[in-house]
Amino acid sequence: MKILVTGGAGYIGSHICKELKKNGFDPIVFDNLSNGYKKFVKWGKFIKGDLKKVSDFKKIKKIKFKGVIHLASNIEVGESYKDPTKFYLNNVTGSINLLEFIRLNKIKNFIFSSTAAVYGELKDNSKPIKENFHKEPISPYGKSKLFVERILEDYSDIYGINFCIFRYFNASGADSDVEIGESHIPETHLVPNVINACEMNKLVKVFGNNYKTKDGTCMRDYVHVSDLAEAHVKGLKKLIKNNLKKKNYFNLGSGKTYSVLEVINAVSDYKKKKVKFKYVKNRFGDPSILMSNIDRAKKILNWTPKRSNIENIVKTSYQWYLKNNI
Numbered sequence: 471m472k473i474l475v476t477g478g479a480g481y482i483g484s485h486i487c488k489e490l491k492k493n494g495f496d497p498i499v500f501d502n503l504s505n506g507y508k509k510f511v512k513w514g515k516f517i518k519g520d521l522k523k524v525s526d527f528k529k530i531k532k533i534k535f536k537g538v539i540h541l542a543s544n545i546e547v548g549e550s551y552k553d554p555t556k557f558y559l560n561n562v563t564g565s566i567n568l569l570e571f572i573r574l575n576k577i578k579n580f581i582f583s584s585t586a587a588v589y590g591e592l593k594d595n596s597k598p599i600k601e602n603f604h605k606e607p608i609s610p611y612g613k614s615k616l617f618v619e620r621i622l623e624d625y626s627d628i629y630g631i632n633f634c635i636f637r638y639f640n641a642s643g644a645d646s647d648v649e650i651g652e653s654h655i656p657e658t659h660l661v662p663n664v665i666n667a668c669e670m671n672k673l674v675k676v677f678g679n680n681y682k683t684k685d686g687t688c689m690r691d692y693v694h695v696s697d698l699a700e701a702h703v704k705g706l707k708k709l710i711k712n713n714l715k716k717k718n719y720f721n722l723g724s725g726k727t728y729s730v731l732e733v734i735n736a737v738s739d740y741k742k743k744k745v746k747f748k749y750v751k752n753r754f755g756d757p758s759i760l761m762s763n764i765d766r767a768k769k770i771l772n773w774t775p776k777r778s779n780i781e782n783i784v785k786t787s788y789q790w791y792l793k794n795n796i
């Protein structure tokens with residue numbers, strides 16, 4: 471069964487392709503390589519294409535796809551404040567072009583990579599976030615994802631597309647065989663940045679120490695990228711077998727949080743080396759705590775994030791870092 475994976479040359483998409491192949495699917499990657507790597511496409515065909523260019527869809531129009539996993543987007547929240555047009559054009563227009571392709575080719579099963587950023591600032595962030603929580607994203611990035619969620623709902627109602635929307639918390643870690651891993655440019659994610667600081671003897675910048683958390687630094691929910699990949703394949707199989715509703719929403723996290731200092735300590739413990747850090751100004755729009763409630767994914771998809779403890783996340787990320795930088 472052929473599955474179209476947009477953004478399959480990127481960090482999460484490449485892990486999903488590996489899991490798809492392991493489960494007997496045939497992933498076909500459609501990626502413009504703006505942020506991905508051809509060398510990450512190891513488990514299926516690569517087609518260079520840009521979702522913003524309608525003419526690029528000609529390259530895949532003869533392929534019979536059983537489903538689509540749509541990851542391609544711009545992802546850097548900070549950049550989205552500086553250049554929202556880029557995000558709306560790529561993330562929203564690109565998604566509409568893809569949905570039109572799906573409608574015209576009568577593809578029924580669709581998975582969309584959304585984000586915890588759709589929830590925005592919560593009144594009470596001591597409670598784990600459930601899928602039905604109020605959504606009021608702050609950043610243009612988060613808004614672009616919520617717009618696509620809404621458009622997808624109309625496509626489902628009117629054109630009969632069945633979907634799973636997965637809202638990821640902080641994707642982290644790397645493939646345990648060290649074949650692929652996280653290589654964003656620029657890298658804004660905490661775990662790879664702490665590892666880089668540890669290896670290069672640099673200071674980690676910690677954005678704020680006055681949050682209402684146990685050590686004053688922000689707390690986040692880290693989910694291992696291979697756990698994310700597993701959830702996608704479980705969701706896809708259920709969509710194909712008609713074992714889900716038409717519209718499905720799942721948080722994908724670990725249901726636990728770690729503070730920035732705890733992540734720094736986890737890297738120090740793994741490497742048995744002190745990682746130095748300095749406090750800098752809080753970032754705009756950073757909530758103190760973001761923690762998922764993942765009961766729905768556990769129950770309906772029979773999914774558990776079994777690789778998502780911080781020790782394993784740090785270990786696999788470190789192995790990947792060393793493979794790429796030494």
Ligand SMILES: NC(=O)c1ccc[n+]([C@@H]2O[C@H](COP(=O)([O-])OP(=O)(O)OC[C@H]3O[C@@H](n4cnc5c(N)ncnc54)[C@H](O)[C@@H]3O)[C@@H](O)[C@H]2O)c1
Nearest residue numbers: 477479480481482501502503504505506520521541542641
């Ligand atoms: N990394 C995280 O922690 C995280 C958290 C929440 C949600 N997400 C979502 O998961 C998805 C994947 O994230 P990632 O970390 O793997 O990012 P990534 O940048 O590694 O992967 C995105 C891929 O999409 C491709 N792409 C971008 N625009 C394209 C276009 N117009 N046409 C074709 N390809 C295009 C890029 O070249 C890249 O390979 C994104 O949709 C992101 O919003 C990621």
